[in-house]
Amino acid sequence: MIDLFAGCGGMTSGFTAAGFRPVLAVEWDLHAAATYAANFGAGHVRWADITTVTDVPEADVVIGGPPCQGFSNLGSRDVDDPRNQLWKQYLRIVREVRPAAFVIENVDRFLSSSEFGLLQAEVRPGGLLSGYHLTSGLLLAADFGVPQRRKRAFVIGSREGAIPLPTPTHPSWHGVRTVLHGLPEKPAATALPKSTVEYFGQTVPGRFTSADLHLGRNPTALSLARYQVVPPGGGRFDLPDHLLPRCWREKKTGTTDVMGRMRWDEPSLTIRTEFYKPEKGQYLHPQWEPGPSGHRVDRPITHLEAARLQTFPDDFTWCGSKIEIARQIGNAVPPVLAEAIGRHVAAHLGGTKAESACRLCV
Structure with a gap:
């Protein structure tokens, strides 16, 4: 397999567990590429702009998620955003490799974009990817054993006949308790250890273990007062007026998940890149009991907790700063x-047709 826009290796982690062997990974962000190399080996990793990558090896499958911020509900929705054009580089490499199949992951808006329409045109007779059959749709991570309501678009292209999207394997969803229960409620540190490692001739912070990522923060008295009044499943609408910032006081609708607290026995909402900021989403720890003596954990989730909610294994190691x-x-x-x-x-x-049990179920 080849992983393009590989990031830290989430897709590679899953595909290697499914029996695939990575022969090339491309990632332009140094620290993400270093994390990938720390876990899967540096020999097949190219820390590079994908436009400069040539001489790609043969592979059965190409996977990857071209940057999609311009399609995101949180982004500009600008179809001319240069980040949205990088999917063409993905197609260039697919055309060169001609794998048996390829998989694209993106935000849900991708399926209604002009770029997706062009992708569909390229698999028609005479197109750049003529001979491939496309299947596309939305997959909800919770339906496959991930304790998270993360919905993303997936496209599977195949030269071996159309491959349908996989059907859900977990009609009963995992709650966040599955991966958060038992972790220390009070993190012992607020900073990563001072250590560095060299990848691609560059020195980067790392390698950090999962235990190193269980990091606390130092909230202000105002932030702590806000955390204390938010119950499980609640959010900014549970704050009394004297704790509301002006922007929330004047905005009576929308952004319902901000300053939200998770529920133990339900999946989390989507883990985004600023999960350590409760004002960005439902990222408060789920432990909260009513009453003045109720047991509460009034803090946002840690990096380790976020990684577990994303289902990264605890033996995964990391490179880079906290951000x-x-x-x-x-x-x-x-x-x-x-x-x-x-x-x-x-x-x-x-x-292989072997099925394995979800590791969160065993």
């Missing part, structure tokens, strides 16, 4: 979801 690692976590495809897709694709291509 850079948070970006890697939030941008990744959950490995457990990627594994389900990888096994599904392998079965249709005549590879």
